[in-house]
Amino acid sequence: MFKKVLAALIFTTSMPVLAQQTAKPVAAAPAPRLIVAIAVDQFSADLFSEYRPYYTGGLKRLMQGAVFPKGYQSHAATETCPGHSTILTGSRPSRTGIIANSWFDLKADRADKVIYCAEDEKQPGTSNNNYVVSPIHLRVPTLGDRMKAANPATRVVSVAGKDRAAVMMGGAKADHVWWMGSKGFVSYAGVPVPPLVEQVNAAYMQRIAQGNPAFELPEQCVAKDFPVSIGKDKTVGTGRFERAPGMAGGFRISPELDAMTLAFAAAAIKSMALGQQGQTDVIAIGLSATDYIGHSYGTEGTESCIQVDRLDRELGAFFDRLDSDGIDYAVVLTADHGGHDLPERHQLNAMPEEQRVDPALAPKALNRSVAASTGINGKTLIHGDGPAGDLYFDLSLTPAERAKVETATLALLRAHRQVEVVFTKAQIAATPSPSGPPESWSLLQEARASFDPERSGDLLLLLKPRVMPIATAFSGFVATHGSPWDMDRRVPILFWRKGMRPFEQPLGVETADILPTLAALIDLPVPKDEIDGRCLDLIAGEGDSCAGK
Template sequence: MSQRRSFLLLTTLATALLAACSGPIPILEPAATKAVAAPASPARPKLVVFIVIDGLPMRQVLENREQFSPDGFRRFLDRGATFMDAHYAHAHTVTAAGHSVMMTGAYPQRTGIISNEWVDPETRKPVYNTQDTDYHYIGNKTGPMAGTSPRMLQAETVGDVLRTADPLSKVLGISGKDRGAILPAGHKGTAYMYMSSTGQFASSTYYMPQHPQWVEAFNAAKPADALFGQTWAPLLPDKCDDGSTRRQPVAGGPIYACDAYARSAADGQPFQSAEGSVNGNRLPAVLGQQLSGPGPDFYKLILPTPYGDQLTLAFARAAVEGEGLGQDDHPDILSVSLSSHDYINHAFGPESKLSHDHMLRLDRDLQAFFQYLDQRLGAGNYMAMLTADHGFADTPEWAKSLGRDAKRFGSKALVAHANVGLSMRFGEGKWVTETSAMGLLFDEKLIAQRGLKPDQVYLAARDIMLMHPEVEAVFTPDQLRSNDERTPYLAQMRKSWHPERAAPVQVIMKEGRLFSTRTSGSSHGTPYAYDHHVPILAWGPAWVGQGAVNRWVEVADIAPTLAGILKVGVPRQAQGKPLPLPR
């Protein structure tokens, strides 16, 4: 493709994005999928499209099903394979850990990606999951702990196996977050991530010395700037004919036709974050309404809105065109991790009207993307799979309003409790220095100075922590190295624990506890169902069949499944097994 043609193509994509943002998002009918006649199914797909919705619990897919468009999520739900009981089996359910599991089939105990960030037990320095100071972003500023390479990932991905077997295959990872792009792309793929300071998508020098022309053309068209002043308004009616709203305080209550958001928490609640964003916590919200124009302060506001996903999918389209994905007999993998839902759920909670509306807009965006792929590649030439990196807890205040036991709880209180108890047992001292991921780090020099053995102090800390009213379980290194499969939560925590990177004593809070010092919004990271029950949805009739599967499956099963479909070996560290596809 000539540079002129590439630039014109990407300018058209940017213009289409602006048009989509300027008015109602069109709902394309399923008939559009027939734009290109599907050829006879190949032995393996020419392109695997792997979609990750950051921070999407399965319950949000199911409760919004009747409001979805015909060909977004319902392409999977109505005409694909739906795994109703899909889960993560590790305890610390956060973004980086989840993204490391998907395409490796291995849990953090093997991948080494135990959290988004942690404290090195030896050096006591902070560590970011994809940091690598040997490399920098191309054409963009690189922070001291920026994600620039997969060096921290200690396992191979399906894409790594594919490219080892066939170097002409291409593997791309695209995301609003560096970890969402880098970890699924693996060691031999190429990652592109959103730059919140410039509104561009960029790769790093780990992958290439400079961007290909199609990336330069996309960024030159400045599609992020076109979003300035766009209004995020409710997609569906949110008021009755008399101007009133009718809401049900109990989740799952009836949905009135005049208020499509009746089951969700109204916006503008005090427990919904309005800090650090001019978008506020109410709809409609105007992007950049208090700013003079596009710039760094504006670009960072895009991801916590539906327009972050639209921008990411526009870049994914550019990648399909620019890299010629799915155009030959060397199968490719395109991983697209959409980050906006996570930001929205963190700020407003998954029960919120804003999260509800984002689900509906995301659904329309997926529909448009899939129908584009149908026209570009032919519906019989590619398959799609969708999952999430973790689920989400409801905001504690909302949960309490429904009669559930929930509260916020900070890590400093845990450290203080541990030190009071250990000081009473072994003498005054700051025995526990800090928390790291879900664990407690100790002053190992103090332990040695007092003539104590580490395991002796760890065991005492476990007993002390178990006396805390907000703590559910505590595990020592001996337990984590054991073969005990009966103690509740131990198997999950064992899968999260890497002996060289994780803290020695691991703590699990009681269900419904939000481990955060924030006074608004919600989070995740626990071994409870609301955090580990996520969607696994697949579409591609020739490869995955159609129907609902009600058996327990795990996200770690995705990698062996895709390896089988692509007819390559399973990643060496994989712990999952092939999904029971409804052929």
């Protein structure tokens, strides 16, 4: 599919670039000319490992590099925006400021009080559902930002299926930031659409018009081909992503999205001659289809199995394209978080204790219970966006009311059979930033890694493992992530460059380690007190790629 989409694009038109300046002298150990940073949304370490014997394309190539199968998005809030904020900043959400996909600002001058991680809420007429995309909430520089500060000739491009993926990896100074909209790839308000993007979007509309026949079922997916009921007249588990001509709805929730994103990335590399000038350039690529499919169908049916197979193939075609252009590139591939399959399939497959969350833990229901317990009626007492995560006490409460509400809320939650723990803001704030192996952290330390004193809630509610925080499955949302448990924290971290000696390190590392590791490859100084990660030595055996960095 990648090659078909790529063939539809014309590479003689180009995206605008900055005027070239004299590059820095080449070091004795040549730096790669292009860094390719790939985030596969919801590509858990479990999902990566499950299909390792079947990789034949891009993922097989990456396994011939430095393989860290036990990488960690080490924080508790394992959501898309926080996860992407760690990948190219070297920092955890407590430093990036991206504590969740959305948070509450009860002082905000707008009705909904909910702030989306990649919006500028100060723009007139915006809301959480109708926002102007912006990187203003990201408090730290990305790798691309640091590279441009060191050498303005550096080109930085970020393309993704989701706006928050493109923004959080691209940073504040990227030359191009593009994500998939309803009619093709779009960028920040007011950014002109270059001819290349027009061509990519024309290819997208052509794909929609053609439809998509059902994908073949790979041999490794045959055993997964059985229906799982998730409600009245609704099943998942046997899909093939067939899409009728003219029907755009299924494109995003299919392998087609990643193929289009990779084709766009390849076209941008070609048209801008990324990696073919004197300096090192960087392109960040956010592949979002695995996440959309995981939410819509779960992680263990034919849908997810086909997606991983297609991902491997599309990545292989993408790397082949870079090889054919003779680019000296280094790759890192990881994920923004893991994921968990739907309880109904787990129950069929030897896990009867799997369950969906009690609706009584949803914020509206919790408000009713706390109001009945405290006798404080006529106002919203607690704000939250789901049955787990941050909870905020309303600002209209008097000190005495707030104390009553906090006591009642803690009592209700801590007595609930599905609640693992509830931390107060004071508890988390008093905890030092964690250090050491991420697999050994306590839940409180994980919570601290996600904590921002301005944006985090008054309470943090964490559910027990094997409780799906979706009370009732519905079309497009049958399973999710976001927990502090390893199923959501563990992600693969893979580094590859032509000619490197392969090795595998099974001990835990963090996605925050990616930036200092890449910075060392290009001799980019990064003060250690500005990041949370550490450089990972990518030289197997003797030698150290981090030496003196």
